[in-house]
Amino acid sequence: MSTPLLNTPAETVEKRVGHAPGTGRRRPRAFRHLRGYMFLVPCLIAYGGFLIWPLLNSLYLSFTDWNGLTPRMNFVGLANYVRFFLYDEVARTALLNNLIWTVATVAVPTAIGLLLAVALNERIRGRLFFRSVFYAPGVLPLVGVALIWSWLYSPDFGLVNEFLRTIGLHDFARPWLGDPNTALFAVVVAGIWVRTGLPMLLYLAGLQAIPRDRYEAARVDGAGPWHIFRHVTMPGLRETHVVVISLTLVDALKVFDLIYAMTYGGPGNATQVPATWMYFNTFQFYKAGYGSAIAIIIAVLSIAVAIPYIMILRKRAS
Amino acid sequence: MTGQLSRRGFLGGAAGALSLPFLSSCMSGAQSSGDSDLRVFMFLTGSDWTAFKGAAKAYQKDHRDHDMVLSHLGGGATVYLDKLRTQLAGGSAPDIFHDWGGELAAPFIRSKLVAPLDKYYEQYGWENILLSDAVQMCSMRGKRYGVPVALRGLGIVYRKDIFGEHGLGEATSYEELEDICETLHSAGIVPMAVGGSHAWHPMRLVQFLLEHTAGPSLHDDLLALRTSWKRPEVEECFALFKRWVDKGWLPNGFMGTTYDSALLQWFQGKAAMFPDSPTLEGDVRKQGIDAGVFVFPTDAKPPRFMSYVEQLMLPVTSAQHDVAAQFIDWYVRPQTQQKYYASGTATIKGIPEDESAWPLTYEWQKIKKSHESYLILDQAFDKELANSYFAIQAELANGSTTPKQAAADMQKAVESAAS
Numbered sequence: 001m002s003t004p005l006l007n008t009p010a011e012t013v014e015k016r017v018g019h020a021p022g023t024g025r026r027r028p029r030a031f032r033h034l035r036g037y038m039f040l041v042p043c044l045i046a047y048g049g050f051l052i053w054p055l056l057n058s059l060y061l062s063f064t065d066w067n068g069l070t071p072r073m074n075f076v077g078l079a080n081y082v083r084f085f086l087y088d089e090v091a092r093t094a095l096l097n098n099l100i101w102t103v104a105t106v107a108v109p110t111a112i113g114l115l116l117a118v119a120l121n122e123r124i125r126g127r128l129f130f131r132s133v134f135y136a137p138g139v140l141p142l143v144g145v146a147l148i149w150s151w152l153y154s155p156d157f158g159l160v161n162e163f164l165r166t167i168g169l170h171d172f173a174r175p176w177l178g179d180p181n182t183a184l185f186a187v188v189v190a191g192i193w194v195r196t197g198l199p200m201l202l203y204l205a206g207l208q209a210i211p212r213d214r215y216e217a218a219r220v221d222g223a224g225p226w227h228i229f230r231h232v233t234m235p236g237l238r239e240t241h242v243v244v245i246s247l248t249l250v251d252a253l254k255v256f257d258l259i260y261a262m263t264y265g266g267p268g269n270a271t272q273v274p275a276t277w278m279y280f281n282t283f284q285f286y287k288a289g290y291g292s293a294i295a296i297i298i299a300v301l302s303i304a305v306a307i308p309y310i311m312i313l314r315k316r317a318s
Numbered sequence: 319m320t321g322q323l324s325r326r327g328f329l330g331g332a333a334g335a336l337s338l339p340f341l342s343s344c345m346s347g348a349q350s351s352g353d354s355d356l357r358v359f360m361f362l363t364g365s366d367w368t369a370f371k372g373a374a375k376a377y378q379k380d381h382r383d384h385d386m387v388l389s390h391l392g393g394g395a396t397v398y399l400d401k402l403r404t405q406l407a408g409g410s411a412p413d414i415f416h417d418w419g420g421e422l423a424a425p426f427i428r429s430k431l432v433a434p435l436d437k438y439y440e441q442y443g444w445e446n447i448l449l450s451d452a453v454q455m456c457s458m459r460g461k462r463y464g465v466p467v468a469l470r471g472l473g474i475v476y477r478k479d480i481f482g483e484h485g486l487g488e489a490t491s492y493e494e495l496e497d498i499c500e501t502l503h504s505a506g507i508v509p510m511a512v513g514g515s516h517a518w519h520p521m522r523l524v525q526f527l528l529e530h531t532a533g534p535s536l537h538d539d540l541l542a543l544r545t546s547w548k549r550p551e552v553e554e555c556f557a558l559f560k561r562w563v564d565k566g567w568l569p570n571g572f573m574g575t576t577y578d579s580a581l582l583q584w585f586q587g588k589a590a591m592f593p594d595s596p597t598l599e600g601d602v603r604k605q606g607i608d609a610g611v612f613v614f615p616t617d618a619k620p621p622r623f624m625s626y627v628e629q630l631m632l633p634v635t636s637a638q639h640d641v642a643a644q645f646i647d648w649y650v651r652p653q654t655q656q657k658y659y660a661s662g663t664a665t666i667k668g669i670p671e672d673e674s675a676w677p678l679t680y681e682w683q684k685i686k687k688s689h690e691s692y693l694i695l696d697q698a699f700d701k702e703l704a705n706s707y708f709a710i711q712a713e714l715a716n717g718s719t720t721p722k723q724a725a726a727d728m729q730k731a732v733e734s735a736a737s
Contacts, residue, residue: 069429155571175571267573268712285702286425
């Protein structure tokens with residue numbers, strides 16, 4: 001019988017190399033862990049090369065006036081950050097829009113996803129079909145989603161306005177994406193539609209993990225559906241909440257694609273968010289230094305908002 | 319086979335997986351094109367692209383030393399320039415690329431990514447065959463960086479069937495144009511189809527109006543930022559634009575729709591006029607639409623039309639400059655242009671005009687002889703200033719600013735760009 005090389009208890013390894021604890025020459029501490037580190041090397045190289053290095057490079061670029069086209073650049077210190085927070089009016093609009101987007105696309109899809117998961121966790125007819133239907137928007141390419149919703153919102157022949165006119169609400173029909181007062185909310189609705197499937201799926205998985213006997217015990221004790229949901233389901237989903245909220249939160253903070261494809265940040269700059277404004281500056285205005293500063297701000301904001309929240313939830317969950 | 323993963327196997331597999339992207343990128347780079355290929359990247363679409371491909375194929379027949387590798391990307395300046403910029407800055411530039419003029423090409427020139435072509439102008443005598451206006455629009459800091467292949471004029475392309483139905487003719491004054499709009503609007507037809515989600519299409523209308531209110535000389539000064547935008551003529555222009563919106567002469571919600579949606583609306587006969595170039599002719603013909611074209615009547619003296627140039631450029635990094643210049647020389651010769659240029663907006667002197675094949679273009683060529691031209695705004699402004707202008711235009715359209723405030727904001731944007 002061969003001894004497995006992976007998952008081998010430490011004691012066995014010591015015996016195989018002939019050094020029983022305390023009886024012979026021991027390797028230096030760092031060397032003893034070398035093999036373990038060797039396993040990490042491929043991942044560390046990939047992580048360093050594809051994440052840490054670009055991040056550090058972006059950080060460096062954010063202190064320059066690089067135009068993104070030539071190797072020439074000048075060090076400008078914190079000027080790009082000062083510009084973003086003090087002088088750039090569009091940046092303020094973008095931050096506010098991102099806040100609205102984040103609140104809406106975290107809270108609503110999470111709530112709807114939870115409700116759908118609870119409903120579809122019951123033994124109802126066609127539940128597999130409904131699960132697929134509700135999850136389907138999540139697998140569509142976002143550009144496709146943007147196209148679908150742009151047509152739905154079309155001022156003249158879009159389904160949304162047609163429906164409003166059909167039911168007599170003519171005054172409510174409007175150019176949803178062309179009006180700065182409604183454009184962001186119109187995109188938010190598309191965002192909610194596409195982002196509800198994932199929370200539903202995660203909550204469904206979480207619900208499966210809650211032992212059935214807790215529900216039975218609660219029923220025996222006379223608990224109604226609301227009490228069961230509040231005192232059995234919700235506590236049982238604590239770990240899932242952490243996953244769902246953290247994923248949707250980070251996703252919301254770096255929103256780009258739907259807004260880019262549906263409104264291009266417009267009309268005017270009414271629907272700009274930091275990520276689209278970063279794109280405009282870096283690739284349209286050839287201000288890669290400033291664009292990098294916006295990218296760093298997005299990263300810092302994402303970490304600053306998401307990490308404490310996740311830590312609090314984790315603490316509560318444990 | 320034990321089913322257990324050995325340490326060596328794991329590390330080998332991980333190393334292999336890690337090196338795969340590098341290997342594949344090296345291989346794909348090697349396979350993408352040969353060293354002697356002449357790679358051409360264009361933004362032509364539709365009949366123009368078909369015609370260009372035909373020209374390249376014909377050229378290949380007699381020049382077999384270099385394979386021509388053609389690629390193109392539609393979607394307008396935003397999409398095309400994104401890809402072009404990546405190619406130029408990323409070291410995989412094509413040997414010949416297509417670009418617009420003015421500030422759309424200027425960042426590449428300023429960044430020294432484009433080769434000056436003065437040497438080839440002298441060698442091939444291009445000055446003698448190309449329109450001097452067009453060559454001028456491809457020059458910067460006294461050097462010629464591009465070879466103009468289209469000088470597109472922008473006017474009002476209209477549906478003759480709809481105009482005929484309502485007893486309308488081509489407008490010869492701004493007042494007449496407003497009357498036409500009123501008649502069409504009363505008949506339930508959208509007078510002018512524009513799609514503003516990328517803002518540049520309604521910009522054409524605003525610039526027509528600026529030519530009307532400011533006149534040629536002031537208009538040129540405004541575009542060159544030689545004078546303040548905070549002035550009555552600009553306020554009047556913005557007020558007129560608002561009037562077009564409020565009167566319903568533009569499609570409902572046009573700021574949220576695309577150029578393509580607007581064109582579709584015009585193709586479907588829901589709109590009567592479309593601000594564009596006669597280069598639309600290929601598609602108009604395909605749709606079987608009886609169309610005409612006239613210059614937006616601005617009442618300005620001298621009469622002018624809006625124009626922009628398209629050019630072929632060579633990246634500094636290409637090793638095929640001589641071969642590329644040879645192809646360009648063949649392409650811009652009158653006999654080639656006459657045969658292969660689809661929409662007849664060539665920049666070559668003395669091409670015979672073919673009224674039966676390209677009636678719209680023929681009409682426009684006649685207009686060009688009696689009109690001067692002015693540069694389109696988004697080629698006159700750098701992209702950041704153009705974006706500020708677009709934001710002001712959007713605020714005007716939705717009524718969240720007044721014409722007076724918009725003019726003041728525009729001047730503020732100009733000063734901010736200058737600083």
